[in-house]
Structures are given as structure tokens and as C-alpha cells.
Amino acid sequence: MLNSLSALQLDYIRLWFLVQHSLTSFYKIHKHYTNLAKATQPDQVEIWQKLGIHKNHIQRLQDFHLPESQLQFERCIDLIQKHSDFVLLQEDAHYPQQLLPYADKPPILFGQGDAHTLLQPQIAIVGSRKPSNHGRQIAYDFAYYLSEKGFYISSGLAQGIDEAAHQGALQHKRTIAVMGTGLEQTYPPQHQQLRQQIIAKGGTVITEFLPGTLPLQQHFPRRNRIVSALSLGVIVAEAALKSGSLITAKWAAEQGKLIFAIPGHIYSEHHQGCHQLIREGAILIDHPDQVIEDLALPTQWQNRLQLEQTNPPSPTKIELPAHLTPLYNQLDWVGQPIDEIVAKQQLDVATLTGQLMELELLGLCMQQAGLYLRCRPGK
Incomplete structure (x- = not known):
């Protein structure tokens, strides 16, 4: 539960509320206004019209001063505060960096659980909602193995393969669920206990949708793009030719x-959907180790995880200095050249090099093949 929301968070939520989750409208308006609070003032209707905002959204802006609209927004804010443990804006240091390169990234994420897990290395496992017993077991086994190796397993909290993947990863307390509804509800309803287990065991449940958003069919492809964008790769465990998981694979591609x-x-x-994906260029796998190999993740990082499994590190958690937090949060698990990091951090090379060295000394960063990448901190 959140005690309060910042002024900027309220500005974001207000605009997100008015444009009803429209990414196109939100980013047009966001780009035009340096002060987002001004964007939702009643006298901005003409500007919205010039920006080409949809007439339905303009009408919502015109009606926003009415008591009924104000009451709806106040209820929305109350539900966000009641059901959210965190709200992340795209400007925030803890917003998942792996989402930032995409034009259709969610401008705001509402979540329950531990927000820091979103910055951890993730692999998505998706598939049919009505799988065979064999497919369900495979999803569970792959999730169990990969989570044991240190990866968080991302999926969509749906029935079937999603459910099995979450359950397998729960055994090592490493799973993330992305929902296609608001946080105040669970879909399907019978997964309420699974959702609670994910949160209780250190995982995270997130959504881009405001409270009151129903589980409509068009919301799940939107959810799927977040599942794939968060992850290093996507495993389709079992899918028929018309399976919705093929949409996730399309997003991933x-x-x-x-x-x-x-x-x-x-x-x-x-399995016809999986066979179709293989014909179209997906990588055929029959063991989770092949996923790790094909992702070409740093050998040092894998070795570090294996050493931690046999020799658990000290329970003392490394404290990340405040001045290093933005840089650490920008680093990913694949690696970035220093020129790219300089451009994003807007620091001179000397300062940036010094900060990277500090992170290396703390065991939070490594350099490999000219790229700088994140290391898993001791816990």
C-alpha cells in the first residue's frame, strides 16, 4: 500500500486516465509539454486538437472538471494507493531499463512485491492456456532449472503454461507476473492464491493498466509485449497454431x-505452433542449458552463480552509493559500450570511468569484450 503519490506521479496517472491507456496519445502529449501538469488543464483542448489527439480523449479532457469525472479519478487514485506497493514512471531510476529502447514502452507501471526484481535477468516462458500434461511438466521443469541458475521467470499469470512456469520458478523464489488488468483484480480469479505466493516469495506482479480495467481480449497482446521486452529471451513451451503465445513470440521477434x-x-x-515458430527461425531447444548457451551470457556471471549455490555469500547486502544508482540501473545483463553509456548518463568520460571502476570494486559491474554489464550483487 502506498501512503502517497508524488506530484509527477499524479500528473502521469491523470493523463493516463484521460487517454485511457493510449500510448500514441500519451506520448504525443508528453513530447509537447515540458510541464505535464499543464497538459490536463481545461484550456488545453485546442492544443490537443492540433496534436491530433483522438476526439474521445479530447472529450474526456473537456468533461474532466465535471463532478462525476473528478469522483471517478479520485476513486482510481484511492485504488492505486490501496493496491500498489510501488508506481514506476519511465523517468525513474528503478524503471526497468530493458523497456526503455522501445517506443511502445509503458509510461507507468503499477506493481506489488519487490520492484527491484524487475532489474534482474529474466527469461519468459509462455504457451497454451490448455496444454497437455507433458507441456505443463516441461514448463515447470524449465522454469525450475532456470530459476535455480539465477534467472527470474516472467510470464502472464494465465492458465496452463504460464501457471506451470510461475509454479516452477516459485521453488527458487524467482518469478514475475505481468497482468492484463488493473492491480485490484486477478485474472483468472482462481489464480489469486498463486499471485499471493509470488508476492510472498519475493516476486513481483505488475501492470500498465489502471484500476477498473477489465480482462478484455485486446489487453493481453499489450501485456505480452511487456513480458517479452523485460526478458533476455522467450521460451514457447507448447502452443497450438492459434495460441496467443505466438503473439508474444511475434513481439519478441x-x-x-x-x-x-x-x-x-x-x-x-x-505443438503445431512451436513447430511453426521453428520453421520461421526460432531456436529448437530440448534442455534449458541450451537457452543459457544461446543467450551467450558472460561466463564469469554464470560461474559466479554456480559458486554462490555451493558457497552461499555472506547475508550482508552491499549498499549501493546514491551517486552510483543511476549508472547501475542503466547497466543490463548483455552489455553496453561506453559511448552508449556516456550518451545516456550525460557524464564526461572521466567521471563515468571512475564510477564504473567503483561499481567493479563493489562487485556490481564487469567489463567483457569492450562492453560494461551488470553483475549480480551479493545477498
């Missing part, structure tokens, strides 16, 4: 992510 597909019997309807 457009985002430049690796797509992995687990094959099955050639006469099985449950």
Missing part, C-alpha cells in the same frame, strides 16, 4: 529478442 521453441510429436496439435 520485433524487439530483437531470441525466441526458443520446444518441439513435440509431429501429430500433436499442442
Whole structure:
């Protein structure tokens, strides 16, 4: 539960409320106004019209001063504060950096649980909502193995493969659920206990949708783009030809992510979607180690995880100095050249090099093949 929201968070939520989750309208308005609070004033209708904002959104702006609209917004804010443990804006240091390169990134995320898990290395596991028993077991086993190796497993909290993946990763307390509704509800309702387990065991549940958002069909493809964007790669464990998980694979391909597909019997309807993905270029896998190998993750990082499993580190957690937080949060698990980091951090090379060295001494950063990447901190 949140005690309060900042002025900037309220500005974001107000605009998000008026444009009803429209990414196109939100970013047009966000780009035009240096002060987002001004964007939602009643006298801005003409500006919105010039920006080409949809007439429905303009009408909502015109009606926003009415008592009924104000009451709806106040209820929305109350529900956000009641059901959210955190609200992340795209400007925030703790906003997932892996989402930032995409034009359709969610401008705001509402979440429950530990927000820091969103910055951890993730692999998505998706698939059919009505899988075979074999497919369900495979999703569980892959999630169990990869979470044991230190990865967080991301999925959509749906029935079937999503559910099995979350359950497998829960055994090592490493899973993230992305929802297609507001935080005040769970879809499907029978996964309320699973959701509570994810939060209780150090995981995270997030959504870009405001309270009151129903589980409509068009919301789940939007959710899928976040699942894939957060992850280093996407595993399709089992899917029929018309499975919604193929939409996730499509998003992953457009985002430049690796797509992995687990094959099955050639006469099985449950696997025709996976076979189609393989024909289109997805990587065929039959063991989770192949995922780690094909992602080409740093050998040092993998070795560090294996050492931690046999020799657990001291429970003392490394405190990250405040001046290093923006830089550490920008680093990812793949690696970035120093020129790219300089451009994003807007620091001179000497200062940036010094900060990178500080992170290396703390064991939070490493350099490999000319790229700087994040290390997993001791816990």
C-alpha cells in the first residue's frame, strides 16, 4: 500500500486516465509539454486538437472538471494507493531499463512485491492456456532449472503454461507476473492464491493498466509485449497454431529478442505452433542449458552463480552509493559500450570511468569484450 503519490506521479496517472491507456496519445502529449501538469488543464483542448489527439480523449479532457469525472479519478487514485506497493514512471531510476529502447514502452507501471526484481535477468516462458500434461511438466521443469541458475521467470499469470512456469520458478523464489488488468483484480480469479505466493516469495506482479480495467481480449497482446521486452529471451513451451503465445513470440521477434521453441510429436496439435515458430527461425531447444548457451551470457556471471549455490555469500547486502544508482540501473545483463553509456548518463568520460571502476570494486559491474554489464550483487 502506498501512503502517497508524488506530484509527477499524479500528473502521469491523470493523463493516463484521460487517454485511457493510449500510448500514441500519451506520448504525443508528453513530447509537447515540458510541464505535464499543464497538459490536463481545461484550456488545453485546442492544443490537443492540433496534436491530433483522438476526439474521445479530447472529450474526456473537456468533461474532466465535471463532478462525476473528478469522483471517478479520485476513486482510481484511492485504488492505486490501496493496491500498489510501488508506481514506476519511465523517468525513474528503478524503471526497468530493458523497456526503455522501445517506443511502445509503458509510461507507468503499477506493481506489488519487490520492484527491484524487475532489474534482474529474466527469461519468459509462455504457451497454451490448455496444454497437455507433458507441456505443463516441461514448463515447470524449465522454469525450475532456470530459476535455480539465477534467472527470474516472467510470464502472464494465465492458465496452463504460464501457471506451470510461475509454479516452477516459485521453488527458487524467482518469478514475475505481468497482468492484463488493473492491480485490484486477478485474472483468472482462481489464480489469486498463486499471485499471493509470488508476492510472498519475493516476486513481483505488475501492470500498465489502471484500476477498473477489465480482462478484455485486446489487453493481453499489450501485456505480452511487456513480458517479452523485460526478458533476455522467450521460451514457447507448447502452443497450438492459434495460441496467443505466438503473439508474444511475434513481439519478441520485433524487439530483437531470441525466441526458443520446444518441439513435440509431429501429430500433436499442442505443438503445431512451436513447430511453426521453428520453421520461421526460432531456436529448437530440448534442455534449458541450451537457452543459457544461446543467450551467450558472460561466463564469469554464470560461474559466479554456480559458486554462490555451493558457497552461499555472506547475508550482508552491499549498499549501493546514491551517486552510483543511476549508472547501475542503466547497466543490463548483455552489455553496453561506453559511448552508449556516456550518451545516456550525460557524464564526461572521466567521471563515468571512475564510477564504473567503483561499481567493479563493489562487485556490481564487469567489463567483457569492450562492453560494461551488470553483475549480480551479493545477498
